[in-house]
Amino acid sequence: MAPADGGPSENLNLEIIDFIQNLGSCWRCAIRFTRERKPEAYQRKLVEFKLEPEEKLLKASPCVICLGLVQDHFIKEVFIDEVCQQVLKFDCDSATFSCMVSLPVAIMLREQAVWFLLTEKFPDLLSKNLKIDYVTSLKDVWKFVFTEALEKKLNKQLEHSSSPFQIHISILYKDEISECGALVDICPEKFKHRYNRTRVYREGIFTRNAAQSVLSGLSAEDFQKYYTLKLPNVSAHYGPVQCSHNSIHIAGRYQKFSRKLCQTPWLIEGEKHMDTSIQELICKHLEPFFKTQSVKFSASGREDVDVRTLGRGRPFAIELTDPHRTIFTQDQITQLQNVINNSTDAIQIRDLQAVTKEQLSVLKQGEEEKTKIYRALCVTLDGSTPTEEDLAKINDITELVLMQKTPLRVLHRRPLAVRPRTVHEMKATLLDDRPGHFILRLKTQAGTYIKEFVHGDFNRTVPNLCILLGRAIDIVALDVDAVELDWPPVIAIQT
Amino acid sequence: MNVPLEESVTLSAKYPITVAKSHAIFEKGSPIRKVNYKVGEKLDRSDNKVLGKKKHGGQYVDEHSILCIVECEDDSVYSIRAGVKGKLIEVNENLIENPQLLFNKAETDGYVAVVLQKLGVECNMSNSVSREEYDKNIEQ
DSSP: OOOOTTSOOHHHHHHHHHHHHHHTOOHHHHHHTTTOOOHHHHHSOOTTSOOOHHHHSSSOOOOTTTTTTTOGGGOOHHHHHHHHHHHHHHOOOOSEEEEEEEOOHHHHHHHHHHHHHHHHHSTTTSOTTOOGGGSOOHHHHHHHHHHHHHHHHHTOEEOSSOOSEEEEEEEEOTTHHHHHHHHHHHOHHHHHHHHHOTTTTTTOSSOHHHHHHHHTTOOHHHHHHHOOOOOOSSOOEEEEEEEEEOOEEEEEEEEEOOSSOBSSOOEETTEESSSOBHHHHHHHHHHHHHTOSOEEEEESSOOOTTEEEEEEEEEEEEEEOSOSOOOOOHHHHHHHHHHHHHHOSSEEEEEEEEEOGGGGHHHHHHHHHOOEEEEEEEEESSSOOOOHHHHHHHHHOEEEEEEEEOOGGGTTTSOOOEEEEEEEEEEEEEOTTSTTEEEEEEEEOTTOOHHHHHHOTTTTEESOHHHHHTSOEEEEEEEEEEEOOOOSOOOOOOO | OOOOSSOSSOSEEEEEEOOOTTSHHHHHOOOEEEEEOBOSSSOBGGGOOOBTTTTBTOOEEOTTOEEEEEEETTSOEEEEEOOSOEEEEEEOTHHHHOTHHHHHTTTTTTOOEEEEEETTSOOOOTTOOOHHHHHHHHHO
């Protein structure tokens, strides 16, 4: 044990260890107070140590600090087995894991008490500048002791910096509330009201943060007024294990060929209004593959139920939360894409691939900034057919700024407002075989309501096509020809 | 017009309120001089302001509420009533500047106001008729 700066020499370290063990601590906790940071020191007991208190007592008592967590007498393989069983049940294929252990606050208090007793006993040897973080953290020691067993039983590598797969082990202690009562005495305002709000504080009235803030800056005298270190009656025990995995994001582009399909499930009063949706058509194949049931669908804008999306399609991204399958290849994803495309005529998808969370902002950018190209089938309502001259006037217009009041058809779910939107260019073509009908191709700013531009929406969108052509016009059908966003990257498919 | 006045299944319906063809205004044929949204000493429909999706602050109207007062060149004056119960969303400001729109394009650009009605709320629609019935009636 190399002496740390401002810390004691080897002899004094032995005295410290002795003192702490006499308080009722296990050997590992004792050497924690000598700032021992090496994992090996905790994995094998060195011969010099004194016999532990429990070897003298007839009845073994849990360590006065760690409550038996890293104490040989109280470590049983079955505890780790049970922890691993829960993790294996979660069944995630990640090759690594990171481990978070949450300790009872009672341990924090006990450690604080021992620290005060120690600094009292050795006031000159431990410089006044040292704080309690001189002590090696119990969580770290727990990991030193148990990592090998965990890795072996889980067949995964522990990664200290975050692995995408996290297991969260909670340690519980029966006497937590009674021992933490001291915190209430020290700082009644903080905790009294929590006793009444048992629903909010179900998981624990005493949180680490709250305890931390109460203890920081507290002097030894004040602390010892309310708290006396006592030998514990029971050891701490393992509580439930939570597992989670970072979300996986899958992006692609979809074309929509049906005029009776919505993008996401449309629920009226909790019941599905339509059979299915683009989201469901895609996700019902992704969910079993990634072994998750929780998905979030987002796209770069959306089209009405009765509008088709053609061209390269509209970019979308799906977030799969807590996937249990996390190892896969692009080929497998392309396979999934084929399965989806073969399963329905209503949509076709392309460029399906995994993307990172950071790339998702591109989607929203596309929705708000990128131009869109449409084709609308229009008809005059007075039976007249526009002449070539009429249409030529339209074709010449560029950068036409519209003022669009919130369309009546969406007014129930959007605030009333007026939005300026630009039609960059237009081209109208007569249909020879359908008098009164013409096709209008337009390139517009994101967020432009096309239908309202054509029929005017009671002149709540001005200017509009009726004004431009001097007669009432209606829209028969609308297609999105292009969503001008170059993302996600094209995936070339080898045949 | 291919504008659905209400989407096929929604929990609310928006009505652009328009003056019916059979109204005396059209019978007499006198051009409209002015459309006034100030219907009471302290009540000006054109002051109506709504905020947010739920349209907070919109004036509540019922079937009998007066939306506006129409003055014609021949000095005849008519009160136009809402005919439905709900929240006033907007009045047609174009009518203030161009009152004759109400005469020429009563059913479209000359709409009077838009009222948002919440379905499921008790509303006495028994006084209203469907479009087809109305057209049939006035032909007689």
